[in-house]
C-alpha cells in the first residue's frame with residue numbers, strides 16, 4: 232500500500248531554498264563522487280573568497296526541495312551530497328529536510344560552513360541543531376587568506392577543521408584524498424571550474440585554455 236504524505240511533510244516537500252548552482256557528479260568536493268550544491272547567500276565576506284558571487288542573499292535562484300531531490304536522484308552512483316556556499320546554515324530548515332531524505336537513501340552528507348561548530352552550537356537555534364544532526368562531515372571556519380594552506384583536501388586555510396559528526400567518515404578517510412580541480416565545458420559554451428588549487432596552478436590552467444581557444 233502506498234503511504235500518503237502527512238500535510239506537514241507534503242508542504243515541506245515544496246519548500247523553497249535559494250541556491251547559486253550545482254554539479255551532478257564531482258570528485259573534488261568531498262569523499263568519493265558527490266552531488267554538490269552551492270547555496271546562495273553568505274554574510275562572512277572572507278577576504279580572498281573564490282565564491283563571492285554567492286554572497287548576495289537575494290541572488291542565485293530558488294528551487295523546491297522536490298526539484299533538488301529529483302536532480303540529485305539522476306546520479307545514483309554518487310556517494311552522497313556536499314553543501315557549500317555561500318553559507319548553508321542560513322537555510323537550515325529546508326537543508327535539514329533534504330539531508331534527511333539523502334540519509335534515507337543510505338548516502339552521506341558533507342557540509343562546509345564559514346561559522347565554527349562552537350558558534351553554531353551557541354546560536355541556540357533548533358533548526359541549526361536539527362541540521363547539524365543530519366551531517367556526517369562538517370568542515371567549519373571562514374577562509375582566512377593569511378592562513379592559506381592547500382595541503383589538506385577541500386579546505387583553503389589552516390584554521391578550517393574537519394568534524395566527524397557521525398561514524399560515516401574518519402580522519403584516515405580524509406588522508407586518502409588530495410586537492411583537485413575539475414574543468415567542465417557546459418552545454419551553453421561556458422567553462423565551469425570547481426575544486427581547489429593555488430593561484431599559480433589556476434593561472435597556468437587559464438593560459439593553457441586561452442592557447443587552446445586561439446588555436
Ligand code: SF4
Nearest residue numbers: 273276277280317345
Ligand atoms: S564563508 Fe565561504 S562563501 Fe562565505 S565568504 Fe567565506 S569563503 Fe566565501
